[in-house]
Amino acid sequence: MAVLAVIVGGYVLIRWVHWDADAVAAVATAAAAVAAFASADSSANAARDSVRALSYATKPRIDLHVRQNQDSLTVQVVNDSTNPIGSCTLSWTLRDGSTGSRVLGSLAGYSFTTTGLSIGAQGPSYPTVEITPNPGRKAGTDEYRVAFAGVQGSLRWRSTFQITHERDATSDIGGTQRQAQLIEEREM
Structure with missing residues (x-):
């Protein structure tokens, strides 16, 4: 009115x-x-x-699995989320001073499958990098950097994580104090 x-x-x-x-x-x-x-x-x-x-x-989460073999280190980069990663690069500096890097490309995330009444998770593929030669039982710090990027919705982003492994020369399993930290995160 x-x-x-x-x-x-x-x-x-x-x-x-x-x-x-x-x-x-x-x-x-x-x-x-x-x-x-x-x-x-x-x-x-x-x-x-x-x-x-x-x-x-909802950005992907990265995890690193490092295994010390007789002649090499095996490093697996794992995308611990359901969202894919568009590009990923692994670089390292080992306790003996050796350095290197490898472009891993895109990484799929977990996906969920349904068959009849059952629901299950299908894990992502794990790119594996063999680093040779193995620095051996020498004590020190191995440092890994994982730079990865992708698109979520309309947002393009890039993140870099640094993962360090403290190696103890007296341990048969290669020692292990592990620390991960976010180095950089930005929109592109």
Whole structure:
């Protein structure tokens, strides 16, 4: 009811002041268009922020499995999520000073399968890197960096993790204090 009163009051005012009703309608339409544009822009920003937050929350998680063999180190890079990784590179600096890197390409994540009434998880493939020669039982720190990138929704991102293994020369299993830390994370 109040809206109707405003409309009628506005019409009476326009007639009383002798304004051109078409000009007033054009100005009102322009003002409504500006308000609609501002609302749409705000809505687009909110949607973009929501997609960004969801993308960060669902980004893949990387894990490294390192096994010391007689002549080499076997390193497996594992994507511990259901989301794929677009590109991945492993680089290392071992306790004997040797360095290297390998491009691993894309890594699939876990997928869920259904057959009849059963539901199961199908694990991702694990790219395996053999590092030769094995630095042996020498004590020290092996450092691995995993740089990986991908796309989640409309967000392109890149992350780098550093994983260190402290080796104890007295241990038959190669020692092991393991530490992982995020080095870099950014949108591209």
